[in-house]
Amino acid sequence: MLIKQLFKIRHNVYLDNNATTQVSSAVVRKMNRVLRRNFGNPSSLYKAAINSAIILDESRAIVAKTIQADPSEIYFTGSATEANNNIIKTLAEHHYPAKNKIISTPLEHASVISTLEYLAGKGFVIEYIPVDIKGRINMDALSAMIDPSTILVCCMLANNETGVIQDVKLAAKIAHDKQVPVFSDCVQALGKIPVNVKDLDIDYASISAHKIHGPKGAGALYVKNGNFISSFIHGGHQENGLRAGTESLHNIAGLAEACKSVSHYLGKAKKIESLKKYFIRELKKIKPDIIINSPEDSTCLSNTVNIVFPGVNNAYLMATLDYFGMAVSAGSACNTQSNEPSHVLKALFISDQQARESIRFSLGTGISRFQISYVLEVIRQFVNGELPPIGMLEPKMLSKEMIFDNNTFIVDVRFWHDRLLIKSIPNAHEISFFSYKKYFKHIPKEKNVILVCQTGFNAPIVAYEMKLRGFKNVSFLMLGIVGWKQANPALYESYAGTNVQKLQA
């Protein structure tokens, strides 16, 4: 009974820990201290500066110890994205034209994939190792792909979208047998599984502070002593002359402080995994046809599960969960100009439709059984149609007749930069997504309100809120204006952008 009452209260449950994590109190305290006391430039030569240099030195030692590296092998960066970009580009440049091939996996993070695509545009050969249905790379294929033109093998330790863990140690052995170095993006693995660069025997690795309860804007690149590395930001002598720019000391200290808790987080993996299993087990009772995109064995991160909810638009479910206080991510991260599902789900042979029905849940270290039960209860009510419904319009359904109907009121909640890329639906009323509630008083309650956004992920959040505030007929445009343009090219050509008005808050 008490539990039933508790479920009626809105609870905040953060299930997007692979996107980022809450900064820990210890990290906040440490960064605060450094910001207040250690403003000296670590490169200068007086006490205040030397104290800063000491913090830099200590931080390097802590980060190194966390991944079993030597302090001389650690280079601080502004993010893992920077580390990934730089090591791949500088290695490629160094070996070109004698060698021109990089081998990677199709599941890498955008910061690797986009860098590889950039290099492909410059004439490099980029080859992707085939993966099985759960995303594990085929080692025989890797071995066969390495040839004398190969510069690097690039293989992430754990994937951010599905949680699949790669056997990087074996990949490194295969590559080293053919004298090819290995780079591993260890961002998602750190704090969830042991990351020991010596045991993995890798040459390069990257980590990011904000995935382990540290600050955003701090990362590190590991370069095994003796391996090639060249200057990646030119200027001063910082980071051994390789990454110039006055060090962001508070961020670096925050990264190091976060690293101190890595073993504590590893100790929580079993508890997190058992809650994840409970979640999946109970979810299967609520919706027996769910499909698990993540491996269901030890080759998956304990905290991550990516799930297809057949017949459920993921944006709609996410908006509902958001309304009830839960943060999750879509399995198909659309970009602002196309509705292509994420490259990771595509590589797993998941159809576009299934990708649009996929949601990633990434549990955090503080997750409780009650929180999971609460999430399950909201999903149960959603699946059973017990929550107030909002309408979903397929792009084709938003026809000329509907758009120009006197009873229709279209609200465009896009960001300003998205508006520059694609014109709006005719007769739309533009409002700001960031302060959407301020505009509600200008939207007629009795009309058919249609919320539109760029790719269909923001509109349902506003639609859901409106529905619960008494707007009778509220719907959102699935796949957004991008999908509408694709489905109705003639309508877009003739009318898009006409009679669009800005609503005042």
Ligand code: PLP
């Ligand atoms: N690599 C992986 C696997 C990630 O999940 C992320 C962040 O989402 C990154 C790299 C990029 O990290 P950062 O945000 O520090 O640039």
